[in-house]
Amino acid sequence: MKKWDTAIWILFIAYILFSQGLCVRRYKYSFTDYSGSSYVILDKLYLMMTTSKLEMVKFDSSGNRQWLKTHDFEHPNPSYMLVDQNDNLYLALAVPQDSNALLQDKNTVPQGNNMDSCVIKFDSKGNLLWKRNTRLYVRYLRIADDRLSAIGFNDKKQLATEDFNRSRGLPMHTQSYRDWIGSSDDLFCVDSSGNFFTFVENRSILNKMTSDGNHLWDQEINPYIHCSDLIVDELDHVYLGGYLRTSKDPINDFSSPTAYIVRTTSAGQNTWSKTIEFDDKIDRVNNVTKMVVNKDGCLYAIGEHKSLIQDSESERTPNSWLFLLMLMPDGQTERQILTDLSYEGDFYLDCSGNIVQVKALSWRDTLIVSKYDNTGERQWMAITLSGDRLRFFPLFLVGIVDWFAKQRKKGRVNPFTGVWENPT
Numbered sequence: 001m002k003k004w005d006t007a008i009w010i011l012f013i014a015y016i017l018f019s020q021g022l023c024v025r026r027y028k029y030s031f032t033d034y035s036g037s038s039y040v041i042l043d044k045l046y047l048m049m050t051t052s053k054l055e056m057v058k059f060d061s062s063g064n065r066q067w068l069k070t071h072d073f074e075h076p077n078p079s080y081m082l083v084d085q086n087d088n089l090y091l092a093l094a095v096p097q098d099s100n101a102l103l104q105d106k107n108t109v110p111q112g113n114n115m116d117s118c119v120i121k122f123d124s125k126g127n128l129l130w131k132r133n134t135r136l137y138v139r140y141l142r143i144a145d146d147r148l149s150a151i152g153f154n155d156k157k158q159l160a161t162e163d164f165n166r167s168r169g170l171p172m173h174t175q176s177y178r179d180w181i182g183s184s185d186d187l188f189c190v191d192s193s194g195n196f197f198t199f200v201e202n203r204s205i206l207n208k209m210t211s212d213g214n215h216l217w218d219q220e221i222n223p224y225i226h227c228s229d230l231i232v233d234e235l236d237h238v239y240l241g242g243y244l245r246t247s248k249d250p251i252n253d254f255s256s257p258t259a260y261i262v263r264t265t266s267a268g269q270n271t272w273s274k275t276i277e278f279d280d281k282i283d284r285v286n287n288v289t290k291m292v293v294n295k296d297g298c299l300y301a302i303g304e305h306k307s308l309i310q311d312s313e314s315e316r317t318p319n320s321w322l323f324l325l326m327l328m329p330d331g332q333t334e335r336q337i338l339t340d341l342s343y344e345g346d347f348y349l350d351c352s353g354n355i356v357q358v359k360a361l362s363w364r365d366t367l368i369v370s371k372y373d374n375t376g377e378r379q380w381m382a383i384t385l386s387g388d389r390l391r392f393f394p395l396f397l398v399g400i401v402d403w404f405a406k407q408r409k410k411g412r413v414n415p416f417t418g419v420w421e422n423p424t
Contacts, residue, residue, distance in 0.1 A: 300353030
């Protein structure tokens with residue numbers, strides 16, 4: 001038995017050494033740029049070392065992988081990404097100070113001083129150019145000339161901005177907006193002039209404020225709307241998308257079957273509103289989740305069409321589907337499609353209304369990126385597999401050898417022939 005014990009220990013030590021690079025990947029963030037290229041950010045978690053790194057992948061508009069880069073940011077929590085005309089990348093990132101801290105949701109404002117926030121610039125190949133710390137939890141990045149503005153919330157949960165020099169990342173200007181009436185959980189967007197639009201959910205008010213912090217106006221929107229996305233187009237029209245609640249009280253927020261989109265002018269005047277329903281609305285709920293406006297003023301939107309009835313026969317049966325919507329500038333429906341695509345993973349839109357779906361199967365260490373046109377037809381699908389799963393083979397071999405050793409000791413099996421024998 002000493003030979004068997006020695007073999008087991010040798011294999012076990014070999015497995016420990018071999019599996020130092022064993023990791024799983026968790027999906028964190030995705031983004032598409034003006035050219036249709038897609039970027040995916042993953043948290044590469046090393047199991048044996050309890051550490052992680054940021055992994056970034058780029059796919060071109062045809063689904064071909066351009067590059068994959070790994071950077072030393074532990075437990076990354078990205079909140080926003082931006083690409084300039086030279087294909088340089090700007091990333092807002094929050095990382096826990098404690099490497100063992102639990103991962104927080106990317107839309108959650110860190111409490112206390114347990115998070116470090118930073119703004120990072122990469123070149124067009126994903127190489128790190130500079131990194132600058134910030135006191136804000138950044139929710140938005142904006143480029144104006146040679147200035148990069150990081151917009152987010154400080155430790156007092158006040159809206160604030162920090163400006164950096166784009167070329168070198170040097171701090172330029174910091175400003176907080178004490179008169180801002182919203183909260184850190186509210187949606188906001190920025191127009192071409194740097195003005196802020198904020199939708200205050202609990203009061204159903206759309207607010208506009210200049211980049212200098214001067215309050216311009218408040219406009220009450222439909223009191224029943226729950227807003228999931230807030231955008232502004234090149235003409236400073238504001239769009240709110242979501243669904244209509246059955247109660248004004250957010251606590252008793254029972255979803256209705258009606259998805260909802262409303263457009264206002266830059267002065268806050270409603271120009272049109274649109275409800276979206278389907279024939280099976282009795283046992284379904286609809287929610288507009290993402291919107292984009294093209295250069296012609298046409299609105300593309302996607303949303304979730306979810307069943308209220310769970311399928312008890314199979315847990316794999318999807319209970320929510322993706323729907324597509326195209327509205328003309330006057331609010332008339334040009335296209336409304338309920339697809340057979342399960343609403344899984346993360347969806348986002350490019351400037352032409354094309355849809356990109358990202359699914360990361362951490363238990364299989366597989367990344368699936370699919371692109372659909374604005375009619376729902378799939379254009380391509382890219383599947384990225386990792387070879388890290390091969391590192392499980394030494395552990396499997398250890399288990400087999402250990403099992404044979406135990407059975408041989410009990411006298412039940414011959415480890416060389418596999419023939420069962422009676423115990424002596």
